[in-house]
Amino acid sequence: MSKTETAVWHKIFIDDMQQPSPSLLTTSRDFILVRQWQEGLKALIQLTYLEPNWDGEGAEAPDAEIIDSCVTLFIKLYGQGMEAPTRVQPTPEGGVVVEWGSPNDYLEVEIDEPFRGEAMAVEGDAPAKHWPLEWKSTAGYPSQPRSEWSTGREFSSDEPTPTWTRAAIA
């Protein structure tokens, strides 16, 4: 998908979230969650404007397909009630790392190819847990009703999204 198409997705998603349905945002926590996801999505979309050599050491520009697949991942995680990421970063090879950090816990997904990532969770001093993550395109977005975003396609992983991390970040 081109940068222009990504920008269109961005506009639709951001605008949609800026005018949320009252029935969907029933508590202030919901409102905060939406705002945090907006920031995360903006950080992701800003990566599309990075040029090659953005680090001054020969890094590749972020891959547009990877960024688009991250948009899909964000939609799925948002639909599941997951907290928004605290960082969205490019990698020198054109990938993306999405992070959830707190003082004692850390979760990240490193995405080096579209719709596939490697997750790592660290809880305190305990050994880190690693698992592969795969998800599918949410074809039909945004015509698909919001309530079906997380149920219309399977979000698969060898392990479930770690609920302990959500609790730690919340």
Added chain:
Amino acid sequence: MASQEIQAPSSAPSDTDPVSSDEFILRRVLRRWYGPSKDPPVDRLAFRPTPRDVDGLSVFRANFLKPEKLDCDRATGNPGSYYVAQLRASDILALGLTIIPAPNDELPGHALIPELKTGLSGDAKNRAKEKQYRLAKLASNGIVYEPPSK
């Protein structure tokens, strides 16, 4: 009577000497990888090897150069764009990593952490990622240089 050469004292430190556990180690942190309000402030990616790190992650020994030198030398990339973090060598070693001297012509005190080289896969890559995160946590308490404001 033959003239005698003046020799440097044998105790003069050299950046080819093994790294001692009581040394301090410096690592450049690209501006993008540092966010004081984040947890941790130094991102794991600051310790992620780039495609150029084929033999290990580049670090510098604080005994041989000042932190600001790491942000000023044009040969090392992007002047004015780097924070510099300082870590105790003993803390790095405690993570099961090693630090080997690797002098080069660009800057004195260059060394490598070979366990964090690029191109790892499987369990070795996973272990390296965890170490990178732990190093980032340590580095978050040791920022010793900030680049000029842009």
